[in-house]
Amino acid sequence: MPKVKSKKIENVPKEITDYPKTDSILYTDGKRSYNYKIKQEGLYPQPPILAYTQGKNKYKIPNGYCVETTWGRGEKKKTVKCFINYVEGKPLFKIMYGINFSEEVQSNISSTTAANAVLK
Numbered sequence: 001m002p003k004v005k006s007k008k009i010e011n012v013p014k015e016i017t018d019y020p021k022t023d024s025i026l027y028t029d030g031k032r033s034y035n036y037k038i039k040q041e042g043l044y045p046q047p048p049i050l051a052y053t054q055g056k057n058k059y060k061i062p063n064g065y066c067v068e069t070t071w072g073r074g075e076k077k078k079t080v081k082c083f084i085n086y087v088e089g090k091p092l093f094k095i096m097y098g099i100n101f102s103e104e105v106q107s108n109i110s111s112t113t114a115a116n117a118v119l120k
Contacts, residue, residue: 025038
């Protein structure tokens with residue numbers, strides 16, 4: 001019997017959006033999907049002192065930017081609001097979560113540091 005070669009499917013991350021016509025963005029990596037809703041676009045400070053997104057495509061993050069992120073299904077569905085504000089020229093990342101976004105964490109190190117604090 002001949003050996004059948006299986007083709008490995010790459011989990012290539014992609015964004016599905018019609019932004020800025022709509023405020024919704026679907027991000028998927030093949031295993032998971034995240035829904036983003038832009039709540040506030042923000043302004044680019046002058047002079048430009050900006051944080052950047054991670055990954056292959058780095059995007060500038062403006063002051064006052066707010067995005068609502070949802071992931072999971074059913075009872076495990078979670079939604080958080082993520083903010084960035086520049087204080088004295090440095091980014092301050094804030095995540096609000098919980099019932100009616102009543103809890104929050106902040107980090108002046110990185111958005112990942114703030115996200116890890118939510119997960120603890």
